[in-house]
Amino acid sequence: MHYPIAIEVSDEHHAYSVAVPDLPGCFSTGDTFDEAIDNAREAIEGHLESLADHGDPIPSASAIEQHLANPDYVGWVWAAVEIDMTPYLGKSHKVNVTLPDLLIKRIDRAVARHGKFKSRSGFLARAALHELERYAG
Structure with a gap:
């Protein structure tokens, strides 16, 4: 499954910020663009693991196109992170x-x-x- 991520481009004083709109409360950062994506994958996996551990449903990933008009992410860069869902599907x-x-x-x-x-x-x-x-x- 590919989870869309929104990446706020950094400047000389701030790291790249990453939000995962399909997973409320799932955020990450990185000092470089590549690190931001790697850290986003870790954040998503940790978030999904926590949901699975608590027996909560795993949200499906939406198409990036569903998020492009979201005013909260104007000026952000979009990417997608592929996640193997099998560890979070239960026994x-x-x-x-x-x-x-x-x-x-x-x-x-x-x-x-x-x-x-x-x-x-x-x-x-x-x-x-x-x-x-x-x-x-």
């Missing part, structure tokens, strides 16, 4: 799935090529979450 449950052999081989090749997937099940969970986000809005 894992084992399910049995039957898939065609060629599909399993393609999944295994994708897992081997891309370090962001730790396993076949992680790949499938991420693909399922992507599809849910696409259809659920």
Whole structure:
């Protein structure tokens, strides 16, 4: 999921400020633009972890376009931070799935090529979450 972030550009006396409009109360800063984005990712992950720990719902990310006209962020720069949502979805449950052999081989090749997937099940969970986000809005 990509959470939009608003970044207030710094000057010689202030750090970059970051707000995450879809996560009220989630803010961060950074001395450089890159650091601001890295710190925003950490802030988002910490915020989501806290919500999950308390059993609170995890807000979906909105499209950046929904925030562009917000007067609170006039003059700010927009970016998006990709967050792997699987750690915040709750306890894992084992399910049995039957898939065609060629599909399993393609999944295994994708897992081997891309370090962001730790396993076949992680790949499938991420693909399922992507599809849910696409259809659920």
